[in-house]
Amino acid sequence: MSALGWAGGITQPVLIVAGSPVLVGMMRQVRARLEGRAGPGIAQPWRDLRKLFGKEAITPRGTSEVFRFAPLVQVATVGVVAVVAPFITAASALGAVADLFAVVALLALGTVALALAGLDTATAFGGMGASREMTIIALVEPTLLVAIFALSVRVGSTNLTDIVSATLRDPARMVSPVSLLAAVALVVVVVAETGRLPVDNPSTHLELTMVHEAMVLEYAGPDLALVELAAAMRLSVFLGLLANLFVPWGIATTATPLAVLVGILALAVKVGLLGAALAAGEVFLAKLRLFRVPELLAGSFLLALLAVAASFFLA
Amino acid sequence: MGTAAYVQVLDLACGGLLLCAVLVLWRRELAVIIRVFAAQGVILAVLVAVLAAHQHSPELAVLALGLGVLRGGVLPWLLARALTAAGPARRETRPLVNVAASLLAAAVLALLSYAVSRPLVALIPSPATEAIPVGLTVVLIGFFVLVTRRRALSQLVGFLLMDNGITTVGFLTSANAGLVVELGVSLDVLLAVLVLRILTARIQETFGDADLDELRELHD
Numbered sequence: 001m002s003a004l005g006w007a008g009g010i011t012q013p014v015l016i017v018a019g020s021p022v023l024v025g026m027m028r029q030v031r032a033r034l035e036g037r038a039g040p041g042i043a044q045p046w047r048d049l050r051k052l053f054g055k056e057a058i059t060p061r062g063t064s065e066v067f068r069f070a071p072l073v074q075v076a077t078v079g080v081v082a083v084v085a086p087f088i089t090a091a092s093a094l095g096a097v098a099d100l101f102a103v104v105a106l107l108a109l110g111t112v113a114l115a116l117a118g119l120d121t122a123t124a125f126g127g128m129g130a131s132r133e134m135t136i137i138a139l140v141e142p143t144l145l146v147a148i149f150a151l152s153v154r155v156g157s158t159n160l161t162d163i164v165s166a167t168l169r170d171p172a173r174m175v176s177p178v179s180l181l182a183a184v185a186l187v188v189v190v191v192a193e194t195g196r197l198p199v200d201n202p203s204t205h206l207e208l209t210m211v212h213e214a215m216v217l218e219y220a221g222p223d224l225a226l227v228e229l230a231a232a233m234r235l236s237v238f239l240g241l242l243a244n245l246f247v248p249w250g251i252a253t254t255a256t257p258l259a260v261l262v263g264i265l266a267l268a269v270k271v272g273l274l275g276a277a278l279a280a281g282e283v284f285l286a287k288l289r290l291f292r293v294p295e296l297l298a299g300s301f302l303l304a305l306l307a308v309a310a311s312f313f314l315a
Numbered sequence: 316m317g318t319a320a321y322v323q324v325l326d327l328a329c330g331g332l333l334l335c336a337v338l339v340l341w342r343r344e345l346a347v348i349i350r351v352f353a354a355q356g357v358i359l360a361v362l363v364a365v366l367a368a369h370q371h372s373p374e375l376a377v378l379a380l381g382l383g384v385l386r387g388g389v390l391p392w393l394l395a396r397a398l399t400a401a402g403p404a405r406r407e408t409r410p411l412v413n414v415a416a417s418l419l420a421a422a423v424l425a426l427l428s429y430a431v432s433r434p435l436v437a438l439i440p441s442p443a444t445e446a447i448p449v450g451l452t453v454v455l456i457g458f459f460v461l462v463t464r465r466r467a468l469s470q471l472v473g474f475l476l477m478d479n480g481i482t483t484v485g486f487l488t489s490a491n492a493g494l495v496v497e498l499g500v501s502l503d504v505l506l507a508v509l510v511l512r513i514l515t516a517r518i519q520e521t522f523g524d525a526d527l528d529e530l531r532e533l534h535d
Contacts, residue, residue, distance in 0.1 A: 175323055177330020184334065298415040299341040305422045306333055306452075313429055313436075313448050314326045 002091050003255035009083050009093025015264055016082040016240070020232035021045035023239075023271060027279035028203075034283045045232065052225035060218050063120050070117030071219070071226035074110040078233040081106050086164045087240045088263035089252045100148045100158045104141060107193075107237070110230065111137050118215030129214025132290065136211065139297035140193045143304045147185040150178050150307035151245060160241075164248045174246060177314055181307035183246055188300035190238045195231070196278060198288040199296070209287060236271055239278075243270035321369045322442040328362040329449040331355075332483060333425075336456040339476060340421055341414065343406045345468055349394045352472050356386025359479055363486050366443065378497050382482070385501050390475060390508055397468055397512045400519070411463045424455040435488070443487045450487055453480030467515040471508065478504050 025042035032039030059067060084097040092098035111133060118130035152158045154173065155166040167174060192199040200211040216227045244251060250266025252259040288296060335355035339348050360383030367375030410417065428451035436444050457480055460473030482500070 172319070172323065175327060177326050177333065180327065180330045181334060295341075295414045295418070298418040299337065302337055302418045302422045303334070306337070306425055309425055309429060310326075310330060310333070310449075314329060314445055 004089050004091040004252065005093045005095070007252070007255050007260050008086070008089030008091060011260060011264060012085075012087045012089070013079055013082040015088065015267065016233055016236050017079075017229070019268065019271075020236040021049060021229065023236050023275050024232045026272065027275045030276050030279040031283060034280060045228070049225050049229060052228070053222050055221035057221050057223060059223070060121055062122065063218070066113075067117045067120040067218075068223070070113040070120075071223045071230065073113040074230040075226050075233070077106045077110040077113075078230050078237055081237050082233065085237070085241060086161045086244055086248075086251065087237075087267050088260060089255075090161060090165050090168065090248070092159075092161045095159065095161065098160045100152060100160055100163075101145065103160060103241075104144050104148070107234065108137060108141050110234070111193075114215055114227070121218040123218060125214045125217050129211055129217075132211045133215060136192055136199065136293060136297070139294060139301065140189050143185055143189045143297065143301040144193070146301070146308055147182045147189065147304035148245065150182045150304060150311050153308065153311040154178070160245075164244055164251065165253075167245070167248050168251070168253065171249075178307050178311040179246060181303045181310060185300040185304035185307065186242055186245070188296060188303075190242055191278070192293070192297060192300075194235045194238050197282040197285045199293055201287050209290065235275075239271045239274045240267060243267070243274055321365060324365050325362065325442055325446065328358050328365060329446045329483075331358040332362070332453055332479070333449055336453045336476060336480075337418070337421060339460060339472060340417055340456060343414070345398055345406065345466065346395070348469060348472055349391050349398065352394070352475060353387050353391035355476070355479055356388075356390065357383055359383075359386060359483060362483065366486060374494055378494065381498075381501065385505065386475075386479065389505065393508055393512055394468065394471065397471075397515055400516055409465060411465065417459065417463060420459060421452075421456050424459060425452045428452045428455055446487050447484055450480050450483035453477075453483060455480075467511075467518060471511050471515070474511075475504070475508070 022042055022045070025040075025045045028044070029039040029042050080097065081103055084092050084094050085103055086092060086098065096102075115130040115133045115137075118126035118133070120126075148160075148163075149158065152163050155163050157163070173179075191197075195202055195212040201209065202212070212231065216224065219227050244267075247270060250262055250270070252263035332355060335351050335358065338351045339355075342348055342351070360379050363375060363379035363382055367373075367379055412420065425448075429448040432447045432451050435447055438444070454477050457473050457476030457478070460476060461470055462473075464470050464473060
């Protein structure tokens with residue numbers, strides 16, 4: 001394991017755990033300002049988390065271990081991705097785990113754990129949310145795999161660090177139809193997977209249309225804090241991956257403190273800009289009807305597939 | 316223009332053509348479909364302009380300009396006027412094949428066109444001929460839109476999409492079809508759109524709707 005890998009493996013999870021609630025707060029603040037409200041400030045998610053962590057842990061009667069372990073599994077899987085994937089440094093602490101299939105499988109595992117927890121509560125809302133989440137992830141996961149696979153074809157490796165390093169060496173390659181189609185597909189999929197508008201409304205509570213909120217309805221106290229933290233971390237992980245796969249500049253390639261500092265700043269700026277753009281876009285969007293969501297995701301799957309096809313015939 | 320830059324811009328334009336074709340299939344609002352079609356016309360003009368710069372052919376440059384004006388400006392303008400005349404029905408509400416299934420069908424069509432055009436590409440492998448599958452995909456998607464949509468206007472867009480695809484394949488395979496031939500084809504397309512537009516307006520006037528599926532039976 002290289003020094004660069006160590007540096008990334010330590011700084012990345014710290015930054016993502018500390019920064020993702022701030023990202024969520026920033027996005028809510030941007031939305032509030034655009035809607036003409038004052039907004040609670042960007043530190044509000046951290047204040048909420050502190051409050052929730054201070055409460056006693058209670059679980060509904062009749063729930064099993066599945067319900068208790070789901071928040072831990074979700075935080076753990078996202079945490080592993082935060083350690084291994086190239087966010088701040090272009091080398092990975094655990095090279096083999098930074099593989100595209102491993103990363104996507106880890107992220108999907110967290111979603112499945114939460115869906116099982118939603119079923120475990122045996123409430124109407126939990127089951128409904130779980131079934132909806134499974135419908136969405138069944139369409140999201142292949143698209144995610146195929147879209148990143150399109151980028152990996154010309155690199156000749158499915159390792160995310162190799163893809164990012166290859167882009168750094170040869171930036172001209174990013175101006176190609178493959179990247180164009182894969183980028184559009186990935187943006188749609190990231191929006192769907194992180195439960196933002198138009199697929200799910202993150203600010204609804206107790207509405208018939210909600211997806212993520214319906215699954216976590218029975219959680220309270222520290223468990224709810226973990227679920228919220230994991231959701232925020234997923235958002236930053238997805239936005240960070242999106243940024244670094246297409247615009248990897250600023251990522252640290254040497255293990256000097258200055259390079260790592262630049263890497264941290266670059267990641268914060270890129271993810272911040274993407275988050276602000278997402279929040280600003282949400283102001284202009286209405287939630288899509290649930291039956292229209294497969295349509296949106298089928299479109300992004302088609303674009304991902306065309307990206308792979310284009311990487312073979314136009315090259 | 317350097318060879319690397321030429322290949323890159325050519326491939327990017329092909330990616331744009333593909334993206335526009337998929338968007339026409341994806342979106343339901345007719346106004347959006349018309350705007351996407353206009354963008355595709357402009358991208359097609361860029362593609363031809365790139366070919367002109369690569370081959371140092373002023374004739375092609377003139378054609379590129381003409382294509383840009385016709386397909387990026389005049390045809391979308393005519394379609395938009397037909398849309399305002401068509402009244403409140405602004406959406407393709409019930410296509411014969413639902414949108415998700417038609418997007419998956421488009422994926423199959425893309426793979427089919429790749430398989431079919433491989434012998435063509437093998438004849439003279441060059442950056443331009445390698446993009447033939449893209450043109451063929453646009454033709455097939457256009458044909459698919461033509462046969463599965465119900466509104467007269469979206470069928471018209473399907474027809475024009477097909478024509479964009481045919482033009483793309485034409486320019487990619489043989490750059491020197493001749494100015495006269497291209498002019499003739501462009502005038503043909505313009506005339507077809509004008510005639511179909513009048514036809515749509517007549518259908519609209521007579522039946523109060525441009526849903527062609529309703530026109531199954533003969534009336535006195």
